[in-house]
Amino acid sequence: xxxxxxxxxxxxxxxxxxxxxxxxxxxxxxxxxxxxxxxxxxxxxxxxxxxxxxxxxxxxxxxxxxxxxxxxxxxxxxxxxxxxxxxxxxxxxxxxxxxxxxxxxxxxxxxxxxxxxxxxxxxxxxxxxxxxxxxxxxxxxxxxxxxxxxxxxxxxxxxxxxxxxxxxxxxxxxxxxxxxxx
Amino acid sequence: xxxxxxxxxxxxxxxxxxxxxxxxxxxxxxxxxxxxxxxxxxxxxxxxxxxxxxxxxxxxxxxxxxxxxxxxxxxxxxxxxxxxxxxxxxxxxxxxxxxxxxxxxxxxxxxxxxxxxxxxxxxxxxxxxxxxxxxxxxxxxxxxxxxxxxxxxxxxxxxxxxxxxxxxxxxxxxxxxxxxxxxxxxxxxxxxxxxxxxxxxxxxxxxxxxxxxxxxxxxxxxxxxxxxxxxxxxxxxxxxxxxxxxxxxxxxxxxxxxxxxxxxxxxxxxxxxxxxxxxxxxxxxxxxxxxxxxxxxxxxxxxxxxxxxxxxxxxxxxxxxxxxxxxxxxxxxxxxxxxxxxxxxxxxxxxxxxxxxxxxxxxxxxxxxxxxxxxxxxxxxxxxxxxxxxxxxxxxxxxxxxxxxxxxxxxxxxxxxxxxxxxxxxxxxxxxxxxxxxxxxxxxxxxxxxxxxxxxxxxxxxxxxxxxxxxxxxxxxxxxxxxxxxxxxxxxxxxxxxxxxxxxxxxxxxxxxxxxxxxxxxxxxxxxxxxxxxxxxxxxxxxxxxxxxxxxxxxxxxxxxxxxxxxxxxxxxxxxxxxxxxxxxxxxxxxxxxxxxxxxxxxxxxxxxxxxxxxxxxxxxxxxxxxxxxxxxxxxxxxxxxxxxxxxxxxxxxxxxxxxxxxxxxxxxxxxxxxxxxxxxxxxxxxxxxxxxxxxxxxxxxxxxxxxxxxxxxxxxxxxxxxxxxxxxxxxxxxxxxxxxxxxxxxxxxxxxxxxxxxxxxxxxxxxxxxxxxxxxxxxxxxxxxxxxxxxxxxxxxxxxxxxxxxxxxx
Numbered sequence: 001x002x003x004x005x006x007x008x009x010x011x012x013x014x015x016x017x018x019x020x021x022x023x024x025x026x027x028x029x030x031x032x033x034x035x036x037x038x039x040x041x042x043x044x045x046x047x048x049x050x051x052x053x054x055x056x057x058x059x060x061x062x063x064x065x066x067x068x069x070x071x072x073x074x075x076x077x078x079x080x081x082x083x084x085x086x087x088x089x090x091x092x093x094x095x096x097x098x099x100x101x102x103x104x105x106x107x108x109x110x111x112x113x114x115x116x117x118x119x120x121x122x123x124x125x126x127x128x129x130x131x132x133x134x135x136x137x138x139x140x141x142x143x144x145x146x147x148x149x150x151x152x153x154x155x156x157x158x159x160x161x162x163x164x165x166x167x168x169x170x171x172x173x174x175x176x177x178x179x180x181x182x
Numbered sequence: 183x184x185x186x187x188x189x190x191x192x193x194x195x196x197x198x199x200x201x202x203x204x205x206x207x208x209x210x211x212x213x214x215x216x217x218x219x220x221x222x223x224x225x226x227x228x229x230x231x232x233x234x235x236x237x238x239x240x241x242x243x244x245x246x247x248x249x250x251x252x253x254x255x256x257x258x259x260x261x262x263x264x265x266x267x268x269x270x271x272x273x274x275x276x277x278x279x280x281x282x283x284x285x286x287x288x289x290x291x292x293x294x295x296x297x298x299x300x301x302x303x304x305x306x307x308x309x310x311x312x313x314x315x316x317x318x319x320x321x322x323x324x325x326x327x328x329x330x331x332x333x334x335x336x337x338x339x340x341x342x343x344x345x346x347x348x349x350x351x352x353x354x355x356x357x358x359x360x361x362x363x364x365x366x367x368x369x370x371x372x373x374x375x376x377x378x379x380x381x382x383x384x385x386x387x388x389x390x391x392x393x394x395x396x397x398x399x400x401x402x403x404x405x406x407x408x409x410x411x412x413x414x415x416x417x418x419x420x421x422x423x424x425x426x427x428x429x430x431x432x433x434x435x436x437x438x439x440x441x442x443x444x445x446x447x448x449x450x451x452x453x454x455x456x457x458x459x460x461x462x463x464x465x466x467x468x469x470x471x472x473x474x475x476x477x478x479x480x481x482x483x484x485x486x487x488x489x490x491x492x493x494x495x496x497x498x499x500x501x502x503x504x505x506x507x508x509x510x511x512x513x514x515x516x517x518x519x520x521x522x523x524x525x526x527x528x529x530x531x532x533x534x535x536x537x538x539x540x541x542x543x544x545x546x547x548x549x550x551x552x553x554x555x556x557x558x559x560x561x562x563x564x565x566x567x568x569x570x571x572x573x574x575x576x577x578x579x580x581x582x583x584x585x586x587x588x589x590x591x592x593x594x595x596x597x598x599x600x601x602x603x604x605x606x607x608x609x610x611x612x613x614x615x616x617x618x619x620x621x622x623x624x625x626x627x628x629x630x631x632x633x634x635x636x637x638x639x640x641x642x643x644x645x646x647x648x649x650x651x652x653x654x655x656x657x658x659x660x661x662x663x664x665x666x667x668x669x670x671x672x673x674x675x676x677x678x679x680x681x682x683x684x685x686x687x688x689x690x691x692x693x694x695x696x697x698x699x700x701x702x703x704x705x706x707x708x709x710x711x712x713x714x715x716x717x718x719x720x721x722x723x724x725x726x727x728x729x730x731x732x733x734x735x736x737x738x739x740x741x742x743x744x745x746x747x748x749x750x751x752x753x754x755x756x757x758x759x760x761x762x763x764x765x766x767x768x769x770x771x772x773x774x775x776x777x778x779x780x781x782x783x784x785x786x787x788x789x790x791x792x793x794x795x796x797x798x799x800x801x802x803x804x805x806x807x808x809x810x811x812x813x814x815x816x817x818x819x820x821x822x823x824x825x826x827x828x829x830x831x832x833x834x835x836x837x838x839x840x841x842x843x844x845x846x847x848x849x850x851x852x853x854x855x856x857x858x859x860x861x862x863x864x865x866x867x868x869x870x871x872x873x874x875x876x877x878x879x880x881x882x883x884x885x886x887x888x889x890x891x892x893x894x895x896x897x898x899x900x901x902x903x904x905x906x907x908x909x910x911x912x913x914x915x916x917x918x919x920x921x922x923x924x925x926x927x928x929x930x931x932x933x934x935x936x937x938x939x940x941x942x943x944x945x946x947x948x949x950x951x952x953x954x955x956x957x958x959x960x961x962x963x964x965x966x967x968x969x970x971x972x973x974x975x976x977x978x979x980x981x982x983x984x985x986x987x988x989x990x991x992x993x
Contacts (some may be wrong), residue, residue, distance in 0.1 A: 031300075041219075042221070045221075046212075047212070047215070047218075047219035048211070048212020048213070049212070050216070050378070050379070050428070051218075051380070052378040052379065052380065052428075052461065052876065053380075053461040053875065053876040053877075054460070054461070055461065055875065055876070055877070057461075057875060057876035057877040058378065058876045060378055087212065088210075088211065088212035089211065089212050091211070092211055097207070097210065097211070101207075101210040101211060104206075104209075104210045105202055105203070105206035105207055105209075105210050106202060106206075107839060108203060108206070108669070108839045108840050108842075108843040109843075110203075110206060110209040110210055111429075111667035111668065111669070111843060111847065112377070112378065112379070112426070112427060112428050112429040112430075112666060112667025113205070113208075113209030113210075113214050113426070113428070113667065114216065114377075114378040114379045114428030114429060114667075115378050116209055116210060117212050120210065138884075139884040139885055139887075140884075140885070142884045143883050143884050143885050144883075145884075146378065146876065146881065146883065147378070148375070148376055148377055148378055148429050148431070148847075148850075148851070148881070149429055149667050149843075149847050150843060150846060150847050150850070151846035151847045151848075151849055151850030151851075151853075151887055151890065152850070152884050152887045153846045153887070153889075153890055154839075154842075154843050154846065155884075156884075173200075173839075177839070177842070178200045178838055178839045178842070179200075179838045179842075179894065180838065180842055180892040180893055180894040181602075181606060181891050181892065181893055182893075
């Protein structure tokens with residue numbers, strides 16, 4: 001189907017797709033030209049996914065498609081048919097925050113919080129693939145996610161803290177990251 | 183040491199501890215609602231048609247085709263909103279939609295409310311606008327050279343918006359005392375906030391005649407006033423709810439056209455109306471860093487004593503006034519807060535150009551002059567063969583003093599900041615000793631903790647807090663302050679928890695709703711922690727005073743022995759004897775009725791009594807020193823900053839982990855401005871932004887960010903809550919000059935403008951290799967006829983803070 005639009009002649013028939021979102025089966029109908037970002041936010045009310053440019057340049061809208069980070073502003077909603085989408089709303093295990101979420105909250109790695117969902121999901125994939133990443137590996141993995149508040153340092157520290165805890169090492173943030181250097 | 187409000191530092195239980203932010207969990211789970219996350223039934227969507235030329239007259243607008251487009255509800259034009267507005271009362275030069283004339287590419291011309299965003303976007307193409315082009319101005323020199331046609335019909339003359347001349351003491355006499363005089367011409371390019379969240383607003387108008395606007399504003403109170411004025415509604419029919427800002431940095435301080443437009447459209451349609459700007463539109467909203475061209479002439483003695491400084495600035499203001507008059511003051515007024523300057527003259531000129539309007543961005547008008555001053559200090563140190571860290575330390579402004587321009591400085595911990603970064607960076611082993619290509623540089627700064635005067639003249643408090651004590655033990659804090667990511671909601675909880683001896687999470691914080699919360703002037707000028715904090719202390723102390731007599735009577739313990747801590751009220755000398763906080767609330771409510779208090783804060787009177795003395799005064803000044811280490815590739819000119827050491831005198835941390843977050847974020851933004859960020863436009867004809875996108879407007883990613891080593895210096899200031907001073911803006915200021923000074927240490931060239939891009943470094947290196955001056959930067963400073971100075975004798979000369987008629991001293 002060519003999703004061309006006839007101006008002033010009303011809309012094309014809605015696309016109707018089935019997918020899994022945050023582990024649950026979902027059916028949704030939407031105008032076929034909509035991006036996955038728009039479908040998640042406007043048709044599924046999952047507003048945790050943010051947008052900073054809608055051009056694939058800032059990383060705010062990152063979600064996981066079958067476990068891989070994608071920029072939802074560049075993906076069409078129809079492309080999610082039959083796939084598994086994970087958003088920030090699906091990161092916590094019930095009432096229990098994901099270790100990354102805990103660490104971000106603890107270290108103030110979410111200041112305005114707007115880039116946070118995209119960063120958390122991208123970092124989650126990093127830790128699945130590289131359980132104890134080096135600082136350089138963290139920087140590379142998160143290089144597509146712009147944050148204007150934090151200078152990234154608290155984000156790096158939070159990813160390292162979560163990684164250590166997920167590896168079974170009960171770890172507290174370093175004194176220097178909380179109180180500065182004496 | 184005993185702090186303010188009787189609190190001894192070691193007794194603090196909440197303040198100074200790394201408590202989680204009250205909104206942290208919502209933010210990491212995606213539950214925080216930003217403006218664009220709000221959806222209402224029957225909501226309409228708005229798009230704005232913007233000018234496609236930089237300057238011109240609107241000859242004709244034909245909206246008929248757009249109006250008949252299916253799904254379009256209203257097409258709004260400038261004539262529908264004829265009342266002008268602007269951030270400052272002295273420059274209300276904006277209309278929500280252009281009336282007769284456009285002044286920049288992207289100026290709003292028409293707005294459409296439609297059933298959805300797509301329909302609104304389609305209908306934009308159906309509006310026909312006919313323009314007559316006017317000559318466009320794209321530079322400071324251009325504005326000075328082109329008095330006609332005027333961009334605005336007000337201002338000094340031609341396209342000069344504002345001129346200011348202040349002289350504190352006789353500078354000529356000061357220069358006559360100097361052993362050396364040097365003048366440096368420097369340039370600081372404009373940059374934008376680039377907050378991650380695109381501006382968004384939703385308006386709703388009820389049948390009761392009440393307007394509600396949810397919007398990502400930093401200053402809901404000022405917006406409230408602008409909306410009432412332009413929409414001709416009584417202020418008590420307008421409610422502004424500032425949604426959590428997805429980053430601000432000053433970019434959401436002005437009242438914006440789109441906020442007024444959706445409000446008007448909601449009034450006309452009776453339906454909720456939303457707008458979310460595209461990133462490109464956000465670039466044209468701007469209100470960011472002014473490009474500033476500076477000349478700094480400084481006289482100094484052999485020991486480095488500064489006998490006089492004559493500092494001149496030209497600001498490229500863009501198309502509107504905005505906060506520009508304040509920005510103009512800030513390009514000079516804080517210069518004397520770091521080192522002793524005996525006499526000081528400051529001249530500033532702001533011009534209009536056909537570019538996106540500039541305004542307040544982190545550090546508001548002060549990163550530019552700090553850059554000029556701090557790279558000049560490096561040159562002075564070299565002339566005098568004094569270590570630049572030593573030179574700075576030798577001439578620090580003392581604590582508890584008045585500056586040459588009548589600013590009252592309380593605690594001044596810059597010396598300690600310098601010591602920390604010098605020691606931590608092994609400065610003495612590195613400075614002028616690293617191999618070619620590697621370098622180290624130092625710079626310092628001071629910044630205000632809140633503007634001492636409001637934007638519109640009034641004698642009311644700058645910040646108000648209400649407390650409600652509930653039988654459940656919950657304490658609710660109501661305050662007009664706005665959470666922009668800096669943690670202002672959390673600060674309220676920490677401070678009230680500290681005073682009442684409860685946990686921050688026993689507190690609910692309700693903020694930034696003009697119907698529900700007492701006025702706070704807004705999240706600007708690093709004022710929030712100090713002003714809301716002091717108001718919160720007063721409200722909480724008053725609540726305590728309601729509980730104390732009742733508990734004292736019940737426990738038969740003298741009132742002055744009661745301690746509020748660990749969710750209990752108890753006898754300090756016999757901690758077993760006490761009751762829970764909830765029991766105390768029950769007891770007090772039984773006796774006194776419903777429990778609530780208020781608190782407020784007004785800054786101290788300003789010591790200067792001359793016209794213009796209201797910009798610059800602050801209850802307290804924070805201080806910062808930074809050392810930057812750089813690696814410069816002499817073949818490519820590429821500068822890498824591996825590490826920055828930064829010492830910040832914060833007075834007292836309310837929460838150290840949040841303070842460090844502010845400092846690291848400031849270093850980041852300073853790094854971006856130093857090396858890559860720039861708002862630049864194409865040519866004179868179209869004056870279109872070169873790269874209004876996230877991809878091409880370069881900002882540091884994880885890969886460019888440097889390591890940051892932070893030292894928190896706690897030099898408590900008696901005006902701050904528990905002694906606290908600001909941390910959100912000041913730490914950015916020394917970063918660009920520290921980097922520029924480090925580049926000189928690395929490769930021996932002076933880059934006297936930011937951003938310091940590889941081409942500039944290469945040009946300077948190549949010039950030096952040819953035996954020319956190893957420098958890149960402006961060489962010409964424009965001329966502008968200036969009015970006579972406002973002459974104010976300095977405190978050291980026995981002045982009383984008032985301006986006087988000029989007495990000629992030198993023949």
